[in-house]
Amino acid sequence: MKDSHLHTETVQEVIRGRRTVKKFTDQPLTVEKITELLDTAVWAPNHKLREPWRFIVFSGEGRSKLYDAISAELGEDHKFAGVKEIPAEILFVMKEDPRQVIWDEDYAAVSALIQNFMLAAWSEGVGTFWVTKPFLYAPKFREYLGIKPGERVVGMIYAGYPDVVPKPQQRTPASEKMTVFDS
Template sequence: MSELVEKQKSELAKIIRERRAVKNNYTDKEVTEEVVLELLDDASWAPTHGMRQPWRFIFVHQDQKADFAKKVASTYPEDKQENRENFLNEPNAFLVAIMEVPDNQKQWDENFGAISCMLQNFWLLAWERKLGVVWRTNPHVYEEKVKEILDVKENEKIVGFVHLGYFEEAPKKKERIPVKEKFSVYKA
């Protein structure tokens, strides 16, 4: 992209292009409930069909993380538990994203779209503060025992574990396939 075009990009466009998944190398800075709530409050302005707002979130603070990691890791086969517990202890905190699951496929799709938009908003807002985010959908998000640990209701689905931690150095940019290669114009 030419330098002139890059300078003309809005701040929002720049943030969208700069945002990365921060999977490790977190600092020791605490991720507080107050910051997460503030980010979620702004992120909740995401599009949501019928104003259903089909989401809820469970915050796991660093003080509770070790216990939480041990419980979630215990749902794996014994030979994988230590690895999973170590993996779950890497971020500073978690935000578990939970979606209401309606009987109607159309509303299911709309609900998933809404929570996905909200999570993207959250991610962009966190990025501005150098709060690293990665949305994980590891096997434990589908595990019934994990749903029990988190008191996820029958009509709900864990959409993902959002790993959180402040960072100093952003991960390297990975190029995207040019949109033009995935774009066409309908012709009758």
């Protein structure tokens, strides 16, 4: 997937071409590359430039820290040993605001940032998988990784160079879900 033509794709082509990747090669994804992609992703729209996000990156031997955090919550006998084999994982953490409108704006901003990250990654030949699991909310998991009260993990992204790129799945045309008031 690391073709040079990806750099000339339009935004529309990158959006339509992106796939959720669940099988990665063993080629490492460097922290430098992740940082570069995050530096693009932070251009997500966010109200009053609050930038309500932070990132926890697991790469190389550091992937064991994620496995240990999961084990702290679920015990040693869990089905997530594969996190040590995925080239990198990133937790996208949002500072929660008690005011609902601010919370909603910030959640939307972090979600847009995650999408930016995934699209930037795809344009560079890096596949991603947006994961949400119950353990992301669990007290022992959060404590183990220093996720504080008043913070929410919006998503965990698995990232790496694709071994298998899935075929596209059909999407419902927007016109079938659209209400228009034009007069």
